Structure formats: structure tokens, C-alpha cells
Amino acid sequence: MGRTGLLDGGREGHLHPLTLFALTLLALIQAFLANQLVYALVLALSFLVLLDVSPASFLRQLALFAVACGVVQLILHVDIGYVTSIFLGVAVLVVRVFPVVNVGCALMMTSSSKLLASMRKLHVPNKAAVGAVIGLRFLDEMGDRVKEIKRGMRVRGLRPSPLRPVRAFELYFVPLVYKCLHVSETLVSSVISKGIEADCEKTSYRSLSFGLLDGAALGAGVALLGVAVWV
Amino acid sequence: MKLKDIATIAVLGVIGFALGMGVGMITGMFGALSMYVSAGFAAFFVGPVYTIMARKVQKRGTAFCFWLIYGVLYAIMGFAVATPLCLIAGIVAEIIAGDYGNKKRVWLSFSASMFIYSMHMIVFVLVLGSDGLATFVESISLEQAQQMVSMYTVDMMVICVLINIVTELLAGRFGMFINDKFFEKGAKESRLG
Amino acid sequence: MGVIDIDIRSFSYKGEDLAALKNVRFSVERGELVVLTGNSGCGKTTLMRVMNGLIPDQYEGELDGRIELLGKSLGEFSSGELARAIGNVFQNPTDQFFTRKAADEVALVGENLGMPREELIERVESAFESMKIAHLAGKDLIGLSGGEKQRVAIASTLVYDTQVIFFDEPSASLDHEGIEDFRRILADLKALGKTVVIAEHRLYFLADLYDRLYVMAGGQIIDSFAAGRLRAEDCARYGLRALDLHGLNPENHRQLGAEAASMKGVSVSAGGRALIGPLTLSLREGEVMGVLGANGVGKSTLARAMCGLAGGRQAFSWGVRLRQRLRRSYYMMQDVDYQLFFDTVENEILTDQKNIDDNRLNEVARIVKAIDLWDKRTEHPQNLSGGQKQRLALACAFLSSKEIVVLDEPTSGLDFMHMARIAGLIEELAEGRPVAVITHDLEFLFKVCTSALMVGRDGCEMVDLRARGSSETVLRFMGCVC
Secondary structure, three states: OOOOOOOOOOOOOOOOHHHHHHHHHHHHHHHHHOOHHHHHHHHHHHHHHHHHHOHHHHHHHHHHHHHHHHHHHHHHHOOOOHHHHHHHHHHHHHHHOHHHHHHHHHHHOOOHHHHHHHHHHOOOOHHHHHHHHHHHHHHHHHHHHHHHHHHHHHHHOOOOOOOOHHHHHHHHHHHHHHHHHHHHHHHHHHHHHOOOOOOOOOOOOOOOOOOHHHHHHHHHHHHHHHHHHHO | OOHHHHHHHHHHHHHHHHHHHHHHHHHHOOOOHHHHHHHHHHHHHHHHHHHHHHHHHOOOOHHHHHHHHHHHHHHHOOOHHHHHHHHHHHHHHHHHHOOOOOHHHHHHHHHHHHHHHHOHHHHHHHHHHHHHHHHHOOOOOHHHHHHHHHHOOHHHHHHHHHHHHHHHHHHHHHHHHHHHHHHOOOOOOOOOO | OOOEEEEEEEEEEOOOOOOOEEEEEEEEOOOOEEEEEOOOOOOHHHHHHHHOOHHHHOOOEEEEEEEEEOOEEHHHOOOOOHHHHEEEEOOOOOOOOOOOEHHHHHHHHHHHOOOOHHHHHHHHHHHHHHOOOHHHOOOEHHHOOHHHHHHHHHHHHHOOOOOEEEEEOOOOOOOHHHHHHHHHHHHHHHHOOOEEEEEOOOOHHHOOOOOEEEEEEOOEEEEEEEOOOOOHHHHHHHOOOOOOHHHOOOOOOOOOOOEEEEEEEEEEEEOOEEEEEEEEEEEEOOOEEEEEOOOOOOHHHHHHHHOOOOOOOOOEOOOOOHHHHHHHEEEEOOOHHHHOOOOOHHHHHHOOOOOOOHHHHHHHHHHHHHOOOHHHOOOOHHHOOHHHHHHHHHHHHHHOOOOEEEEEOOOOOOOHHHHHHHHHHHHHHOOOOOEEEEOOOHHHHHHHOOEEEEEOOOOEEEEEOOOOOHHHHHHHHOOOOO
16 A cells, blocks of 8 residues: 555545546436436435535535425415426426536536546546546636626626627626636646646546445446336 | 647637526526527527637637537536537538638638537437437426427428528627627727827 | 756747847856846746747747757757746746645646656655645645745645746735745745746845846846846836835825715624724825735725625715615726726726717826827727736726725736836825725835725724834834834
8 A cells, every 4th residue: 555645535525536427427317217216315325425525515505405495396386377387397407407416516526636637547638638627627617707707897887788788798708708718828838837748648646546435326326227217 | 739729619618508508598498489599599699609719719620629518518418419410510610610710701600500509409309209309318208309399390490490590690790799899809990099 | 058048039929020029148057046027018928938838839929049948959848848847837826726726736747747656645745845835735725825825836846856947927916924935935945956037026025036137128138137236226227126125115295185985893704704893994085095914814805895895784984885885986806807898998998988078088098198008099908918907997997986996906016117107096096085005015005105004913003104104114014124
């Protein structure tokens, strides 16, 4: 047994990124196949996966799930005509895909290094893997950037109006795209100067072996998929 | 293609997809109307992203990579059936765009590829039928699929095609407008003299 | 033969007619600390990109010349191999990080170059220890202070024991304490025998460290100084930042008008943690109040509360409720990228108003000239350099008719000339209304501020900078005087 790195054994989830990726796909398929019992089990499994990665996110998702269920119940008891079914459909869909969102959150919170190393193991071309990790990072940060832009608009006294949709679009879109392009340029310069394009066998700082928990989670996921298909 | 270009495509591809999905979900709430305008309306949000990316990178393969990201993200979201259409859209966009130096070709490459993509529901209905739809598209039940197929009459499909041709062309033009106004270097007139 | 040998006849970026570098020739010897300085746009950053190989690989252009590193032409290094010889610390520490955790970021270079895991673990640990940041290894980078991020960035250059380290404007995101800390790191790196090249405006923390200092202008090296040879007169001649902060004294002794704004018992907190307050003070017409304090002490949170972006109901004279304060105040954000929305520099100031009268147009033209952006008035604001964007955002503040203006670090990364120009504009901006400026820049503070609010962890103290002995108080607070 070799030395362990400064981050091994730390709290960032015990599951391998590839396990999380597989679970995301399994959760997706199950979400639209499963009966109530299987759905509940998949949901519980997804919450456990999230709890393993981040207790704070687990609590946030739990609260959101409660709200989504509350909305479904509310719509069931309030009839607002033709649109009721549309809203109900959307709300039910949100509840239905919750396990996918949970596992997806866990995957997004996985360290870029781990994701990159996993993709390298799958022989994804280096540039594509780096591009994918950068894309994921920006997806993760997009909400925060939009919030800052809104703040910028408020201090400038600019109000987007639905009556001037092109202007409203420009106000949000232009700073967002510019910011993302600037940050991506710096980031790429930085990773290139750290030898990301070096033509050699890459190594990984983190321990990336599959553990017992990976086996258990994947086993549970596949078993539930089997039950869902069989039922 | 350099890593910088790949990163630009990845970042803008992700923004484009997020905008397209967000808008698509909102228009999806407008029931039957969304069948006509859903993709066309979202194109006005995706068009600027595509145009900026194409003009910024200006390398062979840019458009294809953009649609590849779309296809992969759709697959991850359980809509893998749309992926082949995204790839076809990418190939067509790539052929039309040429070397990305001509702005009109970039505009047309977006409009054409977005049109192909926007036809996904019609293609699925025609090719898969209700049983196939319910099988391959995880978010649609058999009942919904049958209802959907019954709604796609010949008249409706013709209207849909015509509306989408117009909206995709306009969306491509809008993309070029945003690109020229904010992202392209060029002589602009001063109001200050 | 030096560690770095530069002989550049010219370099121009793709699509640009003007050469960004012309006739640049110099050598850097092993273990030297070399400073490149000069006004914004003088070519410092371009020269750094040429030296670290990003030009012409990532930034395309026409390079005529030869750059040798450790006796080998840069072009002869295989892809990624440069990372073994060169470490880079870019200007914005937040944007340059690829990973979420500090240890992952430091390990990245080793992973990329295939360092065996056992060795990588050892090297990462020792890099953290060298930078005295072992406690940060497992932390999320996003929550670290500017100084801590900088240390992580430097630690990553130690994994391969790289001979050369480049820093691009390292002090731009640091507070005074962070800069002092950074000065000590540079001394340590020198002691380790590293060759260090720094592009920087602020010179005071480098005064007793540099072995050679090059002054650049218009893409050329116009003068060079051996260790300790740069004098205050040279700085004045070339428009450089001060060499020594101790000689600085408040310069704005203007008469202030009547009380224009006040706050009573205001307190701010972030994430449930009380930061500042209760704070009671008043501001007068013409007053420019500098807000000083270490990073993370709550200055920006106070600024946001003053401008109605946070803080809820508070006893500000210009509005108890958030909406009132938002309407009656102007806030220039630290990252101005988020508040530039229009298609040209002039439209950013004119916004999308129609039928603007000639007086207004003339006033805007005057301001655009004053901020040195007349030639760029039809360019897109987001394509400007960092300093130019700051000046533009300030011009927007200037032309707003708000009762109070709050500026969050308006001079970070600005050269002396533009800092002085901004100081002049702020003085004008303050005629008839108070201005509050959050800053770490003491040269700027003494140039324009009439008072200083010193925000410490144990409380706040207000100093009238027009009073005798105030500069000592400020310098002591900033840790410049023991």
C-alpha cells in the first residue's frame, strides 16, 4: 500500500466518477420505466449518493424535493382549467427526474482532476476531455455569473423589459458570453502552461481505484434497473 | 484545432444548450402552439451563441463540434434519439459554413442545421410512429405518443416546416446582428463627433 | 549565456498592423529577479507571453526573433515540456484554477507530465510546506483569500522544481498584508536560487528585491536599472508607481461642504457572521472617504449595503430601504465586467437614450477624453483592457446624478498615469456629493482621499487625512510602520 495524498480519504464522496456517470444513466432510464416502489428506492439511493458527496447539497435537494412534492399536491387540489394539466405535467416530471438531478449534482461536484483522470482511463482524447471539464465548470458557474450581471444592471439602473425583448436579451447575454470567453482564455493559458498538452502517459494524484462502495452502488443500481424492466 | 478553440466551443456549446433547453421548456408549456414554434423560438437564443462561436474560432469542425455537444448532452438527458439528427445537422452546418470567413454562409449554416434539428419531432413521428416514440423517448408514454402522432397531420407538418424555415432564417440573421453589434471588430459611427 | 535570452525584432498580433514588441533584447541570469514595468499597454504582458511560449502557440501573430530558455530555443521544446522548466502565475488567481481543491491544482502539473503517483504525493506535500500552506491543501479554492490563492498558484510551480517562474501583475488582487506576504515569498524564492520575472506596476515591495528592472514603452525597452539603482526621480520621469510608501502624504486638502450623507448604527454581516458595526459616521459634500482594511474584513459587503444591494433596512440617510438606496447611490463593482452592457464605449456612458442634447454630448466627449478612451470610443467596452474598463465604469459613475458614489477598488492594476487621472476625476466627481472608495492602494488614497475609514477586525476608526500626522496613523494601520 503506497502513500496517500493530501486529499485521499477527505470528504468528497467515495464513489468513482465512472460509477457516478453510470448511476446517472441508470437513474435516467429508471425514472421513466419504474413503478412507484422502484422509483422510491432509486430516489433513496440517489439521496444517499449525494449525502456521501456533500451533506449541504443533500439537505438542499431534500428541501427542494419536498417543495416539488408540495407543488404537485397543491395543483392536484386546485383546478385552474386547461393549464392545470400542463403545470401538473411539468411538476410531475420534475419529481420524476429528481434521482437523475441528485446523481448529476454529485457528478458535477466531483473534482475536475478526478473527472479528467476518469476520462483519460476511458481513452477520451485529451483535448475533448479538457474541453468537457471546462464546459462542465462553466455550466456549474453560470448561475452565479447571471446573478452578478443582474446586480450590475441594478446598480446601473437598467431594467430588462419584456416589451423590449432584444434589449433584455442583450443585457444578459453580452456580459455573460464575454465573461465566459475571458475566463476560458485565462484558464486555457494556465492549463497549457501546466503541461496539459504534454504527449506522455498521464498519472493521477488521487486514488482512482474502484472500491466496495462502487460495487455496492452499481449493484444496487443495476438490480433496480432489472426490477424496473421486469415489472 | 487548438485547445483554446476547443474550450471556446465547449463553453459556448454549453451556454447554447442551457439557453435552448431553458427556452424550450418555457415554450413547451404553451401546449399545442409549442409544436409549431418551440424550436424556432429557442433558435433566437442559440443563434447568437452559434454565430459568435463560429466567427471566433473560424476553424474547420467548429459547427460539427457544437452539434456534437448538443447530441451528447441530449443523450445524457435521456433523449438519445435526437443525437443522430444533431450529428446530421452538424455535418450539414460544416459543409455550408466552409472556412467560416463568409458571414452569410455562417448565417445559413446555422439556419439550415437548426432547421434540421427542429424537425426532430416530425421525423420521429414519421419514422418511429407512436409505438416507436414511446419506446425510444423515455419521457413520453404510449398514450402521449398516440395523441402526438394523431396531431401531426399533413397540413400541420407543412405549416410546421414553413414556420421553421422562416424562424430559423430570422434567428440566424439575429445571431449575425448580435455578433456584428457586440463581438465583431468594425468601423462604427460615433455620436460624439 | 543566460537562463533566458531574448532577441525579438518584432511581434504583432494576428490582424493588428501595429507591432506589440519591437527590438527587445536582454538576458536573464540564473537566480536573478527581473522586473518589467511601464504604463498599461507598454507590452509587458505580451513579452511575458512570448517568454512563456503562449505566443505564438495560443496567441497567434507574427514573431520575428529568437527566445532561448536554458540554452534551447523555445520552438525546440516539445508540447507541454516547457511546464518542467517554467512556472506561471497569472494575473487573476481565481480564473487560472482548473480544479476545485488546492491540492488537486498543485498536483495538476505533475499529473500532466506523468510524474509517478508516489513521487507526486511527496512533491505536492513539500510544495505546500515550502509555501507554509499545508492547512489549505484540502480547501476549496473559491473560499481562499487573494494571498492564499497566490500561494497555491506558486506552490504548483514548485512541484517540478522549475528553474524559472513568471508572475503577471501579482499584486493586483492582493491587499497590503498580502503584498507584504508576497514580498517574503519572493525573497524565499530568490534564496532557493529561482529565476523570477515579474511584470508589475507597483514597485515599492520590489525595491530591495530586484536585480534588474526594465522600463517598457510602446513595445520597447526604454531603460534598465541594476539592483537598487532606480530612484524616485526616474519613477517621476517615466510615470512609474512609488518606490517607497513612507514618503507619501495626503494631497487633497480641499474645503468640504455641508453634511451630505450619514449612517447611524449601521452593521453588516455575511453568512451569519457579523463583520462591521455598529458604524456611525457622516460624509460631507466634496468628501472622498477611503475605506481601508484587509481582504475579507467586510469592506465590499459594506459597499453593497450602502448601495442597496445587501444589508436590509438600515439607517442610511439616503435610504433606509434597499430600493431607496439603490435608486440614490451608484456602485462601481470590483469586477466591472459585470456592469458593462452596451456596444460601444460612448454608448456605455450615453446608455440607450435618444435625443441627447449637445451639452450632454459635449460633456460626455470631455469625460471620454479625460479617461483617455477617445480613440476607443467606438470599440466594444468588453474588449478594453482591465484598466480601461475601470476608467469607463468610473466615467459612468461620474455622469450619473446619484447622491453618493461608492467605488470598489477602482485602481487595482493601474499604472501611475492612469491612477493619477482617475484620482483627478474622482476629485471632480466628489464636487457636490460624497464619494467612498474601497482601496488597498496607498498612493491613490493619499492622492485623492480627504478621510479614511480604517476597518479592522476589532472595529472601525475614521481619520481626517487633512489633519497633521494622519499619514502615520494610516501607515501604521496598514502595517507599513512598526
